[in-house]
Structure formats: C-alpha cells, structure tokens
Amino acid sequence: MTYLDGPTASAGSFSEDFPANTQNRNSEDDKLSLLLNELEKKLTRMEEVLSQIDTAGYGKCEECGADIGTEILRSDPLASRCGLHRGSAS
Numbered sequence: 552m553t554y555l556d557g558p559t560a561s562a563g564s565f566s567e568d569f570p571a572n573t574q575n576r577n578s579e580d581d582k583l584s585l586l587l588n589e590l591e592k593k594l595t596r597m598e599e600v601l602s603q604i605d606t607a608g609y610g611k612c613e614e615c616g617a618d619i620g621t622e623i624l625r626s627d628p629l630a631s632r633c634g635l636h637r638g639s640a641s
C-alpha cells in the first residue's frame with residue numbers, strides 16, 4: 552500500500568502534478584477508476600482476510616495449509632500462500 556503514502560508526502564506540489572488541463576481530464580479519470588478498481592480488490596481481499604481471522608484461518612497457506620510465517624505476513628499482511636507456494640500459482 553505504499554502508493555497511499557505518496558499524496559500526503561507531496562501534498563505541497565499537488566496543483567503542479569495535476570494541472571487544470573481539460574485535455575488530460577479523461578486519462579486522469581481512467582487512472583482514478585483503475586486505482587479505485589485496485590482498492591476495491593484490496594478491500595475484497597481484506598474482507599476475506601478479516602473473515603479468516605474470525606475463523607482462525609488467517610496466516611495459513613491456501614495451498615498446503617501450513618503457517619505462512621510472520622516474516623512473509625509482515626511484508627505482505629494479505630499473503631495467502633506460504634513461501635513454498637508464493638509465486639508458483641496465480
């Protein structure tokens with residue numbers, strides 16, 4: 552979620568990054584809807600994770616059921632696979 556930190560850090564140059572240019576309006580809208588799509592996916596995933604926490608399934612690999620491990624969960628709290636299965640399936 553690093554990109555969520557960006558806007559606050561560069562809030563001072565916000566008007567420079569997004570000039571009032573109507574020609575760019577549509578592409579900016581596209582970027583925004585893409586970003587919203589990503590956030591909605593993350594939200595859906597978070598809701599899954601939250602329901603897993605409720606059922607004590609959080610932190611288990613969805614492939615083999617092993618503990619994902621705090622190291623991986625610390626870098627990616629939404630990880631759903633252990634080190635063995637991360638990246639091996641989509």
Ligand SMILES: [Zn+2]
Binds near residue numbers: 616636
């Ligand atoms: Zn696994």
